[in-house]
Amino acid sequence: MSSKEEQAVTQSNSCSVQGTNDHSILSKHAMCKAGYSYDPFLQSFTLKSAPRRSPLINRGYYIRDQAVQISLHSFLKESTSDSAAKQIISLGAGFDTSFFKLSTQSNDTLSTVYYVEVDFPEVAERKRMLIERSDLCRSVIDTAERFTPTHSCVKLATSQYCLLGIDLADVSLLAEVFSSHTKLAMELPTLLLSECVMTYMEPALSSQLIQHLHSLFPCSVFITYEQVVPGDSFGLFMQSHFTKLNSSLRGINTYPTKQAQRERYLATGYNKVDVLTMKEVYDSLSLAEKNRIWKLELFDEFEEWNLKCYHYVLVLARSDASFTHLELLIDSFLQSSPCELFFHLYNIIMCLLGVVISFLILL
Numbered sequence: 001m002s003s004k005e006e007q008a009v010t011q012s013n014s015c016s017v018q019g020t021n022d023h024s025i026l027s028k029h030a031m032c033k034a035g036y037s038y039d040p041f042l043q044s045f046t047l048k049s050a051p052r053r054s055p056l057i058n059r060g061y062y063i064r065d066q067a068v069q070i071s072l073h074s075f076l077k078e079s080t081s082d083s084a085a086k087q088i089i090s091l092g093a094g095f096d097t098s099f100f101k102l103s104t105q106s107n108d109t110l111s112t113v114y115y116v117e118v119d120f121p122e123v124a125e126r127k128r129m130l131i132e133r134s135d136l137c138r139s140v141i142d143t144a145e146r147f148t149p150t151h152s153c154v155k156l157a158t159s160q161y162c163l164l165g166i167d168l169a170d171v172s173l174l175a176e177v178f179s180s181h182t183k184l185a186m187e188l189p190t191l192l193l194s195e196c197v198m199t200y201m202e203p204a205l206s207s208q209l210i211q212h213l214h215s216l217f218p219c220s221v222f223i224t225y226e227q228v229v230p231g232d233s234f235g236l237f238m239q240s241h242f243t244k245l246n247s248s249l250r251g252i253n254t255y256p257t258k259q260a261q262r263e264r265y266l267a268t269g270y271n272k273v274d275v276l277t278m279k280e281v282y283d284s285l286s287l288a289e290k291n292r293i294w295k296l297e298l299f300d301e302f303e304e305w306n307l308k309c310y311h312y313v314l315v316l317a318r319s320d321a322s323f324t325h326l327e328l329l330i331d332s333f334l335q336s337s338p339c340e341l342f343f344h345l346y347n348i349i350m351c352l353l354g355v356v357i358s359f360l361i362l363l
């Protein structure tokens with residue numbers, strides 16, 4: 001392949017990877033519309049109306065949202081330094097709305113958190129335009145002081161938020177922009193978030209990124225949500241689905257298990273690493289929350305649901321043991337809600353009762 005052809009292929013891969021953001025945001029919107037979560041900001045980022053997704057897909061996006069949001073909020077409760085100040089850096093943020101959702105918190109979270117989002121320049125520019133066009137998003141952005149961007153990769157900058165257009169593979173540019181950023185302090189507790197991002201990068205490049213960020217932010221938590229177990233029939237199906245979309249899961253075969261993920265973050269410098277499947281996260285939800293979910297849509301694809309949950313993990317890598325709220329969260333993820341068995345028995349009895357009643361009516 002000539003270098004021109006290689007360049008064209010890389011360009012088209014990058015466009016397809018950027019396209020995964022459009023898919024994610026539509027699916028998150030569909031999940032919220034079905035009643036699983038509430039997010040008024042999503043409609044500012046979806047030009048189309050929310051499509052209908054199957055209950056299995058809605059549940060998948062719901063548990064992903066729960067896993068990431070619960071972890072993010074646990075991080076915000078930490079008090080590892082003298083001040084309450086913290087930083088969140090969302091890598092491959094796409095059109096994620098977490099920053100805007102924090103503005104709706106009653107405890108004025110945004111006054112102590114500096115929030116940075118990074119994505120490819122094209123995605124970041126589209127996000128900037130959508131933010132500027134949305135009265136709702138601007139009402140959040142305009143509560144802080146705006147700064148004139150000092151670097152061409154800065155798309156939007158305020159005293160609370162910064163939107164950067166940088167390829168995450170370009171670690172030297174990323175390090176340069178972070179180090180010269182007047183609102184970022186390297187010693188502050190920092191959450192580095194990658195929700196369905198790392199796996200689209202070449203493993204050597206994503207490992208280099210993790211390592212670089214760990215050394216730049218010595219007091220950090222790295223949270224990753226992504227696919228694992230590529231080799232069984234569900235995993236093969238999942239891989240071929242993404243390959244057809246020209247956005248192959250490049251990292252999944254290098255980090256195919258919970259253990260491989262754990263070792264990866266330990267090797268890049270993190271001292272404490274836990275990896276949880278979405279099955280563990282779902283099992284830890286309260287009975288009341290599970291009941292609420294059950295009532296939203298008719299659902300009977302239990303086998304597929306369990307399989308799906310085993311193929312997605314949440315990695316929680318901490319630079320040290322002083323993130324006490326996250327330690328508690330991990331303990332709580334590892335405990336299934338005690339009434340789970342009772343809950344399943346109740347559902348089975350109700351199903352059997354339905355069958356018996358239908359049979360009696362037919363008689």
Ligand SMILES: C[S@@+](CC[C@H](N)C(=O)[O-])C[C@H]1O[C@@H](n2cnc3c(N)ncnc32)[C@H](O)[C@@H]1O
Nearest residue numbers: 018020021092093094119120167168195196197
């Ligand atoms: C599946 S989307 C997820 C978006 C967001 N994190 C979420 O969960 O809603 C993946 C995102 O990662 C971004 N991404 C992937 N590789 C990247 C890279 N090398 N540099 C910057 N962004 C990247 C894509 O552009 C896309 O926005």
